[in-house]
Structure formats: C-alpha cells, structure tokens
Amino acid sequence: MSSNSQKGSSEHSDRRKYEFRKVIEDLKEHTGSGTQLVSIYVPPDQMISDVVAHVTQEYSEASNIKSKQTRTNVQDALSSIKARLKYYDTNPPERGMVLFSGAIDKGGGQTDMITEVLENPPDPIESFRYxxxxxxxxxxxxMMLADKGLYGLIVLDRREANVGWLKGKRVEPVKSASSLVPGKQRKGGQSAQRFARLRLEAIDNFYQEIAEMADDLFVPKRHEIDGILVGGPSPTKDEFLDGDYLHHELQDKVLGKFDVAYTDESGLYDLVDKGQQALADAELTADKQDMEEFFKELHGGERATYGFGPTRENLIMGSVETLLLSEDLRRDVVTYECPEEHTDRELIDPRHETPEHTCEECGEPPETVERDDAIEHLMSIAEQRGTETHFISTDFEKGDQLLTAFGGIAGILRYQTGV
Structure with a gap:
C-alpha cells in the first residue's frame, strides 16, 4: 500500500487479498500425521490435461508408501484434486491456481479430509510445483500477500554502476555500466591541471551514462514507482545526487542514499539491506497519512467514527468516506433477532462458539442467529455505499492503536453525523 490513490483503485484487490489471507491462516493451522498433505501450484500456461497426468502419476507412485494410513490419505487427496480438476477445461484461470488437499488431524486419532482451490492469486503462479x-x-x-512495492535501485562508484528493481522482496538487476574514468595517477607528459580536467570530464560523462540508464528504466514507471534508493561510497553517490543528473521526477522519489561497499550486482542486495528503514517508512506512508487524518478529526474535527456499532451505522447512512480496518483484525459479527423484531450484534473471536444471548431490549432469547466475518460484513456495506476501504498495518504506533484502542475499526466521515 504505497499511496491513497493506489488503495482506492485496488479496493477489490485488497478484499481478495484479505480472503486469501484468511484461507492461508486456516491452512497453516492444519497438520497431517505423515507426509499426506498435498499442495499443487499450477501456472496459467500449464495445460489442465498435464496437471491431471501428473496427479495420476503421483497416485500410482503413492502405492509404494509403506504406511497404509499415509498411502490411503495421499491417494484420497489426489483423487479429490483430480475430481476438482474436472471442472476446468483446457487452461487454468488467468493467474493460475493452487490446490490443497489432505487428511488433517482433528485430535483423538480422528482425521478430516479437506480440499481447497484458490484461483487467481494476487500474482501469477510462476512455475508448476507439487x-x-x-x-x-x-x-x-x-510472499504474494506481503506488502508490495516497486523501488528503483542504483549503486555506483567511479568504476562501475548497476541499476535494477526491488519488486516486493525480489531484487532484479537490469543494467550495468563500467567507466573510463582514469585513476588518480596521471600519465607522463600530462600536466596536473589538464589531467584533473580530463578526469572530471570522464566522471561527469559516467554520471550522465548512469542517469541515462536509470531514466530509461525508471521514467516509464515513474507513476507506479514507490521510491528510489541510491548507494555507493562517499563522495560518489553524493556527487551524483547533488549534480541533478537524474530526471527531475525521479530525483523527487529518492528515499535516501546509503553507504554500500560493492557496486556490482551484489551491491543492489546490500543497498536493500541498508535501506530497510527507508523502505518500511515508504510502505507505511499511506497508512500513516490515514491515521494522521483520523486522529486529527478525532481530536480537533468532527468527522471521525470508531468501533463496530457506530462505524457500521455511519456506513449504512452513507456518511463514511474512508473505512479504516486493521490488517490484524480477526473477528466475527453475530446478529441476533428476537421474536419482538429487535436486532442485536456483537463481535466475537472466530475460534469461539456462538455464545448464548438475550435481547438487550426485551430480554427474550434470539429467534435467528447469523454469523459473518466482521471485515467482510463491513466491506460489503462500504461497497454498496461507495466507501473506500483502507487496510492499516500494525507496524507503527498509530496503526497498532487502531487495533488495540479502537477495536480495529474506524472511519473518516464525509460530514458530521453525531453518531
């Protein structure tokens, strides 16, 4: 989440990521008594028939597993996956899919077979994996669900330079250059003044070459790029930045300059390590802006709401401009309706059973009970009312306060409502 505009345009993506995150959290809680839980990653260019053939081959080889229970469970999982693959024609979905199946431990020697298919993950599946x-x-x-970012990387000294990308957590070296800058020792016959001038010209030409590499790579992506890190020894990186060699729109995106010993491809990785704090601050910039605005309205304005009940009521009224939800919020909302048509709602831990309840208005037991994920419940209302939803990280103080002090739910209003 690198900018408010990106958040607004990727709201559907944020919801999908939340849904994926929930499924992944559930899957991580499951274990098998042996090597019996099957995961298959299918890239978008993989033929479904090839996947079926691979599953069939694995089913045949599973007959060699010594443990009868493990053998049965693996073959049952593969049969379940094969049955799911019948719903697909020739190719997987646009970004591929992941299939999970296996007998999970339920305790007391009991197992339960589950099968989960996740289509179109946040990033395309790169290769087939069983x-x-x-x-x-x-x-x-x-890794796909980790905070994303697109950052430009430049490492340089007066001998060489490398330029590349940091995409999410992946460093991609792209371009390199070597200089013709002469050493500090002048050759015979040259005056010191003339040699110094030639050396400065060579340095200037090399800086221009580096800037041209960076411009060619970064300028076309200048509206998507989240920042640029520059590394190298002093004074090289300082001369480069102070000399305004970079395109002015790129210059404005420089997050910082860092001392890096190497300027080959390995220097790009060192630069990312040295710039971790700057990268973390950049990733949280939009979240911090949201929370700064929320606290400003909370303490000095009249356009803040927080807590499940008031925020939900404002959402229904259509008065919420931005819904703020903590990324770490994990709650279910239970809706109770009594015979007198009174409605109560409460948030509970999703791991707990639905508690007994009596109507707050008439004391009668509820007639019907509905239970939903709280985030999905609120986001559904937000989508119907044209409200943007922003997920807020807990990796900074005010983001953590949203979860701990305000229940993970808040909103910035379009206008004062008194709710």
Missing amino acids: HCDSAFLTEPLE
Whole structure:
C-alpha cells in the first residue's frame, strides 16, 4: 500500500487479498500425521490435461508408501484434486491456481479430509510445483500477500554502476555500466591541471551514462514507482545526487542514499539491506497519512467514527468516506433477532462458539442467529455505499492503536453525523 490513490483503485484487490489471507491462516493451522498433505501450484500456461497426468502419476507412485494410513490419505487427496480438476477445461484461470488437499488431524486419532482451490492469486503462479508433506505449502502465497512495492535501485562508484528493481522482496538487476574514468595517477607528459580536467570530464560523462540508464528504466514507471534508493561510497553517490543528473521526477522519489561497499550486482542486495528503514517508512506512508487524518478529526474535527456499532451505522447512512480496518483484525459479527423484531450484534473471536444471548431490549432469547466475518460484513456495506476501504498495518504506533484502542475499526466521515 504505497499511496491513497493506489488503495482506492485496488479496493477489490485488497478484499481478495484479505480472503486469501484468511484461507492461508486456516491452512497453516492444519497438520497431517505423515507426509499426506498435498499442495499443487499450477501456472496459467500449464495445460489442465498435464496437471491431471501428473496427479495420476503421483497416485500410482503413492502405492509404494509403506504406511497404509499415509498411502490411503495421499491417494484420497489426489483423487479429490483430480475430481476438482474436472471442472476446468483446457487452461487454468488467468493467474493460475493452487490446490490443497489432505487428511488433517482433528485430535483423538480422528482425521478430516479437506480440499481447497484458490484461483487467481494476487500474482501469477510462476512455475508448476507439487509438494507432499505434513503441512501445506503456503509460503509462495504468503510472499504474494506481503506488502508490495516497486523501488528503483542504483549503486555506483567511479568504476562501475548497476541499476535494477526491488519488486516486493525480489531484487532484479537490469543494467550495468563500467567507466573510463582514469585513476588518480596521471600519465607522463600530462600536466596536473589538464589531467584533473580530463578526469572530471570522464566522471561527469559516467554520471550522465548512469542517469541515462536509470531514466530509461525508471521514467516509464515513474507513476507506479514507490521510491528510489541510491548507494555507493562517499563522495560518489553524493556527487551524483547533488549534480541533478537524474530526471527531475525521479530525483523527487529518492528515499535516501546509503553507504554500500560493492557496486556490482551484489551491491543492489546490500543497498536493500541498508535501506530497510527507508523502505518500511515508504510502505507505511499511506497508512500513516490515514491515521494522521483520523486522529486529527478525532481530536480537533468532527468527522471521525470508531468501533463496530457506530462505524457500521455511519456506513449504512452513507456518511463514511474512508473505512479504516486493521490488517490484524480477526473477528466475527453475530446478529441476533428476537421474536419482538429487535436486532442485536456483537463481535466475537472466530475460534469461539456462538455464545448464548438475550435481547438487550426485551430480554427474550434470539429467534435467528447469523454469523459473518466482521471485515467482510463491513466491506460489503462500504461497497454498496461507495466507501473506500483502507487496510492499516500494525507496524507503527498509530496503526497498532487502531487495533488495540479502537477495536480495529474506524472511519473518516464525509460530514458530521453525531453518531
């Protein structure tokens, strides 16, 4: 989440990511008594018939498993996956899919077979992968759900330079250059003054070459890029930045300059390590802006709401401009309706059973009970009312306060409502 505009335009994506995150959290809680939990990652260019053939082959090879229970469970999981694949024609969904199946431990020697298919993950599946273990393979999906960012990387000294990308957590070296800058020792016959001038010209030409590489790579992405890190020894990186060699729109996106010993491709990785704090601050910028606005309205304005009940009521009225939800909020909302048509709602831990309840107005027991995920419940109302939803990280003080002090739910209003 790098900017408010990106948040607004990716609201549907944020909801999908939340849904994926919930499924992944559930999958990570499951274990098998042996290597019997199957995970299959299918890239978008993989033919479904090839996947079916691979599953069939694995089913045949599973007959060699010594443990009868493990053998049966693996084959049952593969049969379940094969049955799910029948719903697909020739190709997987646009960004591929991931299939999970296996007999999970329920305690007391009991197991329960589950099968989960996740279509169109946040990023395309890059390669086919079959994995059978005592836990489901969720790490590749978790990497996709990590905070994303697109950052430009430049490392340079007076001998060489490398330019590349940081995409999420992946460093991609792209371009490199070597200089013709002469060493500090002048060759015979040259005056010191002339040699110094030639050396400065060579340095200037090399800086221009580096800037041209960076401009060619970064300028076309200048509206998507979240920031630029520059690394190298002093005074090289300082000369480069102070000399305004970079395109002016890129210059404005420089997050910081860092001392890096190497300027080959490995220097790009060192630069990312040195710039972790700047990257973290940049990723949280939009979240911090949201919370600053919320606290400003809370303490000095009249356009703040918080807590499940008041925020929900304002959402229904259509008065919420921005719904703020903590990324770490995990609550269910239970709706009770009594015979007198009174409605109560309360938030509970999703791991707990629905508690007994009596109507707050008439004391009667509820006639019907509905239970939903609280975030999905609120986001559904927000979507109907044209309200943007922003997920807020807990990795900074005010973001943590949203969860701990305000129940993980708040909103910035379009106008004062008195609710």
